[in-house]
Amino acid sequence: xxxxxxxxxxxxxxxxxxxxxxxxxxxxxxxxxxxxxxxxxxxxxxxxxxxxxxxxxxxxxxxxxxxxxxxxxxxxxxxxxxxxxxxxxxxxxxxxxxxxxxxxxxxxxxxxxxxxxxxxxxxxxxxxxxxxxxxxxxxxxxxxxxxxxxxxxxxxxxxxxxxxxxxxxxxxxxxxxxxxxxxxxxxxxxxxxxxxxxxxxxxxxxxxxxxxxxxxxxxxxxxxxxxxxxxxxxxxxxxxxxxxxxxxxxxxxxxxxxxxxxxxxxxxxxxxxxxxxxxxxxxxxxxxxxxxxxxxxxxxxxxxxxxxxxxxxxxxxxxxxxxxxxxxx
Amino acid sequence: xxxxxxxxxxxxxxxxxxxxxxxxxxxxxxxxxxxxxxxxxxxxxxxxxxxxxxxxxxxxxxxxxxxxxxxxxxxxxxxxxxxxxxxxxxxxxxxxxxxxxxxxxxxxxxxxxxxxxxxxxxxxxxxxxxxxxxxxxxxxxxxxxxxxxxxxxxxxxxxxxxxxxxxxxxxxxxxxxxxxxxxxxxxxxxxxxxxxxxxxxxxxxxxxxxxxxxxxxxxxxxxxxxxxxxxxxxxxxxxxxxxxxxxxxxxxxxxxxxxxxxxxxxxxxxxxxxxxxxxxxxxxxxxxxxxxxxxxxxxxxxxxxxxxxxxxxxxxxxxxxxxxx
Numbered sequence: 261x262x263x264x265x266x267x268x269x270x271x272x273x274x275x276x277x278x279x280x281x282x283x284x285x286x287x288x289x290x291x292x293x294x295x296x297x298x299x300x301x302x303x304x305x306x307x308x309x310x311x312x313x314x315x316x317x318x319x320x321x322x323x324x325x326x327x328x329x330x331x332x333x334x335x336x337x338x339x340x341x342x343x344x345x346x347x348x349x350x351x352x353x354x355x356x357x358x359x360x361x362x363x364x365x366x367x368x369x370x371x372x373x374x375x376x377x378x379x380x381x382x383x384x385x386x387x388x389x390x391x392x393x394x395x396x397x398x399x400x401x402x403x404x405x406x407x408x409x410x411x412x413x414x415x416x417x418x419x420x421x422x423x424x425x426x427x428x429x430x431x432x433x434x435x436x437x438x439x440x441x442x443x444x445x446x447x448x449x450x451x452x453x454x455x456x457x458x459x460x461x462x463x464x465x466x467x468x469x470x471x472x473x474x475x476x477x478x479x480x481x482x483x484x485x486x487x488x489x490x491x492x493x494x495x496x497x498x499x500x501x502x503x504x505x506x507x508x509x510x511x512x513x514x515x516x517x518x519x520x521x522x523x524x525x526x527x528x529x530x531x532x533x534x535x536x537x538x539x540x541x542x543x544x545x546x547x548x549x550x551x552x553x554x555x556x557x558x559x560x561x562x563x564x565x566x567x568x569x570x571x572x573x574x575x576x577x578x579x580x581x582x583x584x585x586x587x588x589x
Numbered sequence: 590x591x592x593x594x595x596x597x598x599x600x601x602x603x604x605x606x607x608x609x610x611x612x613x614x615x616x617x618x619x620x621x622x623x624x625x626x627x628x629x630x631x632x633x634x635x636x637x638x639x640x641x642x643x644x645x646x647x648x649x650x651x652x653x654x655x656x657x658x659x660x661x662x663x664x665x666x667x668x669x670x671x672x673x674x675x676x677x678x679x680x681x682x683x684x685x686x687x688x689x690x691x692x693x694x695x696x697x698x699x700x701x702x703x704x705x706x707x708x709x710x711x712x713x714x715x716x717x718x719x720x721x722x723x724x725x726x727x728x729x730x731x732x733x734x735x736x737x738x739x740x741x742x743x744x745x746x747x748x749x750x751x752x753x754x755x756x757x758x759x760x761x762x763x764x765x766x767x768x769x770x771x772x773x774x775x776x777x778x779x780x781x782x783x784x785x786x787x788x789x790x791x792x793x794x795x796x797x798x799x800x801x802x803x804x805x806x807x808x809x810x811x812x813x814x815x816x817x818x819x820x821x822x823x824x825x826x827x828x829x830x831x832x833x834x835x836x837x838x839x840x841x842x843x844x845x846x847x848x849x850x851x852x853x854x855x856x857x858x859x860x861x862x863x864x865x866x867x868x869x870x871x872x873x874x875x876x877x878x879x880x881x882x883x884x885x886x887x888x889x890x891x892x893x894x895x896x897x898x899x900x901x902x903x904x905x906x907x908x909x910x911x912x913x914x
Contacts, residue, residue: 318810350816357814362807367829367904376825377815412905428815 263334265435265468266292266315271328271338273307273314280540284310284323286492290470291571294435297462297469299479299500301515302489305536308472309358311489312438315470316353317345333435351381354429358441360421364413370397370424371409377428396427400457419450426454430461436468443478455482476519480504485571488512491537491547494565496574508567508579511548546576554578594894601890608886609660612879613653622669622873643669656879665883666876670869675876679862679884684764685755686854686861690846692768692777693784694839701789702835705796706823709831710804712797720793727790736783736856743779751776753858780857784850788842795838799831806830833904840896844889 273285285307292298302308313319315330317337330337332353337345349355357363365373374393375386384392390409397405400423413421422442429437439458443451459482462469471482479486480500487497488509496509507513514532534551543549545560552559558577567573623640631639640646644655656666665676708720744752757772758765767773803809804827812826851863858864862881869877 313810316814318814320805320810346816346818348816349814355811355814357807357811359807363811365808365812365826365830366906367833368825369905376817376821380816380818380821414906425811 264291265294265296265333266290266470267329267331268311268315269329269331271311271314271330272326273310273319273323274326275323277322282540283492283542285314287328288489288492288494289565290487290494290497292436292468292470295462295466295468296485297459297471297483299483299486300470300472300489301474301476301479301486303474303536305491306489307492308474308489309440312355312440312470312472315438316349316355317342318349318355347381350377350429350434351432352434353436353438354432354434356422356425356429356437356439356442359445360418360425360442361413361445363425364421366413369410369412370416374409374424374428374431377431381432392431393427396431397424399430399461400424400427402427419446419454422446422450422454423457426458426461430465430467433465434467436470437462438470438472440472441474442471444473444475451478458482476504476515488515491542493547493575495548495576497565498567498572502572506581508574508581509548509576510552510554510578510580512574513580514551554580593897597890597894597897601887601894604890605883605886609657609879609883610653612882613649613656616875616878617649619870619873622875660883665880668869668874668877670872670874670877675874675880676884678877679865679880682860682862682865683884684766685859686847686850686863688766688768689777689780689784689850689853689859689861690843692781693788693846693850694843696781696785697788697792698835698839700785701792702796702828702831705793706800706828706831708793709797709800710823712801721797724790724793727786727793730786732783732787732852733856735786736780736853739779739783740856750779752779755860780853780859783857784846784853788839788846791838791842792835795835796831799834800827803827803830829903833900836899836903837896840892840899844885844892847888848885 268288268290271285271288272283275282275284288307288311290298290300290311300308300311310319310323314325315332315337317325317340319325325338328338332348337348340348364370371390371393374396375389378384378389378392379386382389393409394405397408402408402420402423408416408424413424416424425442442458443454446454455478458469461467471479473479483500485497485499486503487494488503488511489495490511496503496507496512503512504516507516511532514530517530518532520529532551537543537547537550545562546552546555549555549559554576556578563575563577565573565575622643623636623645637646644652647655659666663676664674667673668675668678671678704720708717711717740752743750753776755765755767755773755776757770758767761769767777809822809826812822817826847862849863850859850861851867853859854861854863855867862884866878866881868874869881
């Protein structure tokens with residue numbers, strides 16, 4: 261197998277608070293090839309956003325990456341210095357955040373915020389940086405970009421702001437974009453437009469994408485592969501078809517069953533019983549055990565990721581569908 | 590914009606009018622200047638003549654109307670004590686106070702914003718804690734006591750700086766200024782620091798609170814994710830956002846620094862408006878007190894207007910419209 265673009269090995273990000281150590285990310289493994297789109301799925305508090313920020317070393321104190329490796333084209337970013345990380349941020353790996361209302365500085369014009377992003381990595385004059393920003397805005401479908409560059413964030417709608425954020429992310433044609441729930445705060449129609457555009461742009465430019473979301477419907481429309489997170493760990497990973505059509509982890513199945521669908525009209529939705537456990541007080545062994553209808557005595561020890569391939573694996577002693585196949589661990 | 594300014598000026602006129610009524614009524618409550626101004630040996634006839642000359646024989650409302658009438662013509666009355674126009678007396682002292690107040694503000698801003706930023710970015714560091722503890726002292730120590738301690742330390746014991754007065758001045762626009770000469774600057778340092786201390790603490794606290802709030806915003810993280818240098822993230826993205834509350838409060842405080850430099854001016858024998866006010870109150874010199882208060886009101890009004898204008902420059906979300914400002 262060729263060297264992947266990004267390889268995350270046993271990443272651990274803990275928050276050292278007075279109430280105790282919060283293991284927000286506790287041993288996450290991911291891999292991503294060039295141009296591939298990975299959906300990182302999980303409920304609130306599953307550690308998916310922190311995983312995205314840990315890759316770029318953007319976790320704020322008291323959070324800290326305490327273990328594991330983030331290999332980006334073979335280079336470990338966990339041990340990298342701030343200066344090296346700064347050279348990668350925005351240029352090789354870009355990020356888009358959840359709330360477009362909050363990601364653009366309210367007191368700086370769009371032009372200022374784009375020009376500074378260009379000039380952070382290249383010594384170009386203001387005029388050229390402006391021109392590049394203009395083209396980037398046009399590319400994400402913003403009309404009259406010149407006028408827009410002189411505007412301030414509050415003069416834009418939510419969808420427009422997220423387009424601006426995407427344009428900023430695309431400025432340096434990065435190898436990887438980490439998008440942290442970028443469409444969650446948007447209207448459904450705008451959401452669909454943005455999804456379509458991001459997909460097209462990534463295909464065109466060969467940019468790989470990690471799409472962090474809690475929305476399986478979005479993932480199924482967008483991603484090539486999916487990693488499902490629960491309580492700071494990846495519990496199942498596979499291609500979109502495998503995850504949607506043949507979920508093995510009971511949590512993945514629960515997530516799928518709680519998506520409203522046209523096909524099951526009239527049938528009550530199923531929901532996963534219980535709540536996400538407090539990250540301060542995780543149950544011993546498999547963290548999903550208290551909410552799981554398949555749990556057995558074995559579940560008090562943490563199962564390893566097992567499966568058919570490195571990128572088709574699950575973390576469960578009693579995987580769904582095991583009875584029929586007879587491949588239970 | 591023009592509509593906004595005109596409307597503000599109209600509002601200001603109402604404020605000035607209300608103020609003059611209050612001041613006029615208040616000054617009558619303090620005491621009767623005749624007891625102070627006229628020698629006890631004067632006979633009944635001399636007394637009556639003096640009272641009539643000062644216009645104090647008329648009833649209060651008549652005195653007020655006469656005052657308003659001449660005030661509209663720019664005449665705020667003649668000082669009982671000095672025998673010169675009261676407005677001229679106040680304005681003559683104004684540059685000294687303005688100079689002191691602006692220097693104090695400069696010290697407060699130049700030191701306060703960086704210290705507040707530091708304390709906000711590194712709240713748990715030793716330096717951050719020391720800065721915050723220092724700002725509590727700045728808030729709680731009384732100005733006059735700090736002033737006397739400064740004189741004790743730097744003027745009496747060390748002998749580095751003069752203890753009082755304006756020192757040598759140089760003229761600019763026909764007005765004497767201390768900051769233009771080395772000697773004047775030396776005289777300016779202690780009172781300016783004394784006056785700045787409280788405002789410095791205020792700026793530190795404002796800047797720190799703002800920084801702690803802004804540093805957690807998504808747009809700061811996004812700025813870092815763009816690969817910007819820390820200097821740009823702090824110096825542009827954070828600083829510009831915390832400047833909005835700082836400018837607002839400082840603008841209001843500039844007015845109060847000018848108005849309440851009274852204590853510092855008294856301690857350091859700084860010949861400004863504040864010292865003139867104290868002297869005039871003691872001598873019940875009504876026209877001077879009234880002129881001082883009206884000048885102060887006008888200052889507040891002008892400063893507030895400037896603050897509103899600066900505010901709209903800093904925050905693009907605020908546009909001063911005539912219709913819904």
